[in-house]
Amino acid sequence: MTDPRRVLIAGESWTVHSIHQKGFDSFTTTEYQEGVGFLRDALEEGGWDVHYQPAHVAARDFPFTADALKEYDSVILSDIGANTLLLHPDTFVRSKVLPNRLHAIRDYVRSGGGLVMVGGYMTFQGIDGKGQYAGSAVEEVLPVTLERGDDRAERPQGVTPEVVAKHPIVAGIDGAWPHLLGYNRVSAKPDATVIACVGDDPLIVAGEAGEGRSVAFTSDCAPHWAPSAFVEWSGYKRLWQGIVGWSAGD
Structure with a gap:
């Protein structure tokens, strides 16, 4: 029996700390949330062995080397900033010299690994440019070139994706796609394939980097850019199975 393929998802978590002001008095509440459920369910249904590291866990436990990342057939970065991977707590707090994990991701892809970057306020460049992937080693192996500032395109009125190229990633997904509420603006690299667009901008871009994809x-x-109509869409699971499978060499 063949072992299931393994994927590492890093990110898709956040903590909200709120101040409730009631006249003279106030109190605080803190809530931890994760948004990985839809993606994880889609991949597990497709036979993937999913390993999940919320952002605060990835800060310490994300692999340090390309060899360690080779435990996985694909790595997904979703709404997790470059600083979380660069500034390990032992480096930030204790000034300890450690490997650069962005370099590890680049070298892993070039040696045959798969990488998927999912948009959000802390990937690509994100809100106020705080994603910080522009100019990094990770950008070297992405199929897109990043802007050098806040790259969000908020579309509260909704924008409908359009498939513009035949590709294994979208094979078997027919009909109109549900709308999205925003995305990160990027430019496809010359040797990459733009598979789907939102308006005049790329939504799905695939490419090769060294021996990897x-x-x-x-x-x-x-949510929030992917409303319920999108995550509950009949094509959602097939789409993510196609994206991650292709990155891993399907």
Whole structure:
């Protein structure tokens, strides 16, 4: 029996700390949330062995080397900023010298690994440019070139994706796609394939880097940019199975 393929998802978590002001008095509440469920379910249904690291876990436990990443057939970065991977707590707090994990991702892809970057406020460049992937080693192996500032395209009125190229990633997905509420603006690299667009901008771009493959999905895999109509869409699971499978060499 063949072992299931393995994928590492890093990110898709956040903590909200709120101040409730009631006249003279106030109190605070803190809530931790994860948005990985829709994506994880889609991949597990497709036979993937999914390993999930929320952002605060990835800060410490994301692999340090390309060899360690080779435990996985594909790596997904979703709404997790470059600083979370660069600034390990032992480096940030204790000034310890450690490997650059963005370099590890680049070298893993070039040696045959798969990489998927999913859009959000902390991937690509994100809100106020705080994603910080522009100019990094990860950008070297993405199929897209990133802007050097806040790259969000908020579309509260909704924008409908359009498939513009035949590709294994979207094989078997027919009919109109549900709308999205935003995405990150990017430019496809010359040797990459733009598979789907939102307006005049790329939504899904696939390409090769060395012996590996990478895919950029510039919108979200969960709310808020991906509303319920999108994550509950009949093509959602097939889409993510296609994206991650292709990145891993399918």
